[in-house]
Amino acid sequence: MIPKIIFGPAGRPINFKGPGYKASQYIKNEGLDAYEYQGGRGLKIGEKSARILKNNSNENNVLVSIHAPYFINLSSNKEKIIENSIDILFKAAQVADWMGAYRIVFHPGYYLKNNNSSFDKVNSLKIAISTIKKLFEKLDENNINNFCFAPETTGKKSQLGNLEEIIAICNEFDQFKPTIDFAHLYARNEGNIKTKQDFNSILSKLEDELNIDRLHCHFTRIEYSKSGEKRHHTLAESNFGLEPELLLKSLVENDFKATIICESPLLDEDALILKNIYENLI
Numbered sequence: 001m002i003p004k005i006i007f008g009p010a011g012r013p014i015n016f017k018g019p020g021y022k023a024s025q026y027i028k029n030e031g032l033d034a035y036e037y038q039g040g041r042g043l044k045i046g047e048k049s050a051r052i053l054k055n056n057s058n059e060n061n062v063l064v065s066i067h068a069p070y071f072i073n074l075s076s077n078k079e080k081i082i083e084n085s086i087d088i089l090f091k092a093a094q095v096a097d098w099m100g101a102y103r104i105v106f107h108p109g110y111y112l113k114n115n116n117s118s119f120d121k122v123n124s125l126k127i128a129i130s131t132i133k134k135l136f137e138k139l140d141e142n143n144i145n146n147f148c149f150a151p152e153t154t155g156k157k158s159q160l161g162n163l164e165e166i167i168a169i170c171n172e173f174d175q176f177k178p179t180i181d182f183a184h185l186y187a188r189n190e191g192n193i194k195t196k197q198d199f200n201s202i203l204s205k206l207e208d209e210l211n212i213d214r215l216h217c218h219f220t221r222i223e224y225s226k227s228g229e230k231r232h233h234t235l236a237e238s239n240f241g242l243e244p245e246l247l248l249k250s251l252v253e254n255d256f257k258a259t260i261i262c263e264s265p266l267l268d269e270d271a272l273i274l275k276n277i278y279e280n281l282i
């Protein structure tokens, strides 16, 4: 049985010396239960290594997710970029299947601009949805059907992926569940997630609009500017915002099952601090 709220690092634990695909046992021994494999700079992992990751994770009861490459833009007006983005997510689905990843996390893309150079949010969302339809056709033609894509709330105001857009994309497709990066929401809202009530309203929106068994989350303290996300910070750097206690209290009180992937510079070490805060709440 997977515990109700589990924690893990975004990538290889900071003091782990081996290859990333062998990290699951180390993660379990530390006391963590989740692992987000990082493919942000490209999916170079082969089938053999990915299957080792799957076996190690199953043996150690570590829940695996994968972060797809950053260079995806589903809402581009350039055909070539759309084709490349489809190819990348197609490959990610294949790799996710090999490694038994329960979510494929990705950043949906960037807003197109109107003539007056404001963001054309409506058309960007429409294009992203039509691109995903093409991706599904390609997956279907190749008999790849064991996947769950998890578009992430993004941290820059120029990026497609505010909470409402992520909900809209997930509502459009089966096999789509959100990744809620709370730090990104905090950064793109210029710090406007300050109280437990603020977290509650995010969770109730998700609960009202989507059918989520387990909520996949990213967490870190974060620095932002007018355009959004700037830099991730450790939990100890408490002059930067986003309070972990408030998120965890809100998840517990609203009876959510959740996976919290820690994206602070101290990955697994801060994930353990988050777990400790959680255990003191229940």
Ligand SMILES: [Zn+2]
Pocket: 067, 105, 106, 107, 152
């Ligand atoms: Zn991300």
